Structure formats: structure tokens, C-alpha cells
Amino acid sequence: MALVSTLDPQPTPSMNKCSFTDQDIIYRAGDPASVMYFIKAGQVELIDEFPETGRHVTAVLGPGKV
DSSP states (O other), X not given: OHHHHTSOOSOOTTOOOOOOOTTOOOOOTTXXXXXXXXXXXXXXXXXXXXXXXXXXXXXEEOTTOO
């Protein structure tokens, strides 16, 4: 996304810093999105869940990703 690639990931007065633990669920597919997260440190797993096969990690995002 061109818009995202031009944004500065450093906090500004209109941005809030937050932290999550290993088991926190940040977002579920289908939920309304009201915020955007910049990953400053650590990793975020994108996980798909299927009734037949269970959970599957589809991607791992790290610092600098949205």
C-alpha cells in the first residue's frame, strides 16, 4: 500500500503505544477494524482457524510491518 509505506512508525500525538502478550488476540477476521497497528518490536502471527484442521499460521510479521 502506498499510503502505509509513507507513514512514519514513530508515535505522534495522535498515536497510542500499546503492548500485547504472547497469547493476546489482536484482531479476528470479520471484526470491524477501527485501528491500525505498527509493529515496533517482536512478532505477530497471522493465524487461520478451520473447524476441520484447526489453527494454521499463514504469516509472521515483524518490526516495521502493519
